[in-house]
Amino acid sequence: MSTLSRRRGRLSPYLLILPGGLWLLLFFAVPIFQLGVTSLYDPSGSLEQGYAMTWAFGNYADALSQYWPHFVRSLVYAGIATVLCLLLGYPLAYAIAQKSGRWKNLMLVCVIAPFFTSFLVRTLAWKTILSDNGALVGFLRDVHLLDASGRLLATPIAVVLGLTYNFLPFMVLPLYANLDRLDGRLLEAANDLYASPARAFAKVTLPLSMPGLVAGTLLTFIPAAGDYINAELLGTPNEYMIGNVIDSAFLVRLDYPQAAALSFILMAAILAIVFVYIKRAGTDEVV
């Protein structure tokens, strides 16, 4: 090999990385860094007059004390939605990977089919399904699960249901990718060794599917915690999540330091949860 081509060989990964890497640095990393700086600006400034840098760590305390219910609500709603996604998504992913036979591709297409229509249009469709005059509410009132004036729309149930619906495919796809590679012979071996199906699942299938499960829960929880579309369309201000607050702080109230502090708290909370979760689950493969 000539020196020239060897040198090019050493340089070429950097040339390949350069355009995409620069883009991500410039439009992802720099803005996030700048957001951190903005969160420490003097909150008494304004967009027109500019902000003074006063290392105002008080912004964080103010943001937390003012909006802690929204933070708690976001994490709780996202947590419940993630658990529901897991309960619904695991059997579906398992059925597609191991039980679907020749229907596998068709079932996979069905999982990604919701992506074929617009996210907002689908969420608005839930307004029709959960409507006070709809068949679902009528049925639930008839069997007295809801009282005569009970509603689903504009309740926390509607928001959690919407979150679960919108992020379910993000749970199913990594789980499927993982379960699809599961070696059926391991289950046969467990069976031969007199393990009951439940025990074989707990001792073989579940541990082996951990990487898919961890990836799926993260892909569900992170966007759900930051979402505000479902709360806005299916809930009321009583169900508003932290995303609603950040959105209005940036676009309506134009309070940039506080909005930046709120964003940073959200990101820190999510990263902390993700970190602890990955450690607990004992798998580093996702990162």
Place this chain on the structure above:
Amino acid sequence: MHRTLQRLGRWIADHWILATGVFVLGYLFLPIAVVVGLSFNRPSSRLSYDFNEFTLDNWKNPCGPGDMCDAVVRSVQIGFVATVVATLLGTLMAFAMVRHRFRGRGATNLLIFLPMATPEVVMGSSLLALFVAGGVPLGFWTVVIAHVMFCVSFVVVTVKARLSGLDTRLEEAAMDLYASEWQTFRRVTLPLAFPGIVAGALLAFSLSFDDFIITNFNSGTTVTFPMYVWGASQRGIPPQVNVVGTAMFLVSLLLVLGTMVRRRRAVAV
């Protein structure tokens, strides 16, 4: 006897799982069915979401509500530009990550992973703050910049998955047969990587076309289809929105099913 019982038990267990799976698929499909249904609805009032009366008017006059079709066209334009750029940048990065060991690889990996782990509202708002600070006027191009930013990572992941499954001996064989580096890339590597690149591009387009949160922060007065729907949801949704939703669903479904049938035929040959 014991064996038969066992087999029967397993059969029920099998079908219990399959039945649950089908039930969950029903949950995923319910809103789509509603969207299709509502595309044939004549709503009783502007703010009503209930099914009222069957009509074909919405399909006969899909561009009835002013600006909606403009918004769809703009979304397609933004999606197209963002997809081309993101696919190019992402594919190059994927090649570097799979084929090379180099200093800074870990940091690059982190830079690719983080946008996927950051809530959209944080990415959208921070980019807005950057544009405002830099005095960049918001509009078509700021939306494109934002979309490329969050699509690149997904392209990298998709193409990487394809590349890391490839047999490098095929390329070595080509080189042994005196193919130049360029010929090997053009005739062997690229065709093998192509399905991954197409998958990445399709993913990028659908992410871009459907994005609301990041777009809402960076669009200024430019209206994309999701932004149109959002605005309309505050003052009354025209039923034609469901026509667009249904049409999108049918087009994508045909595309995917067409690819599946063609692939099956290719396998059969």
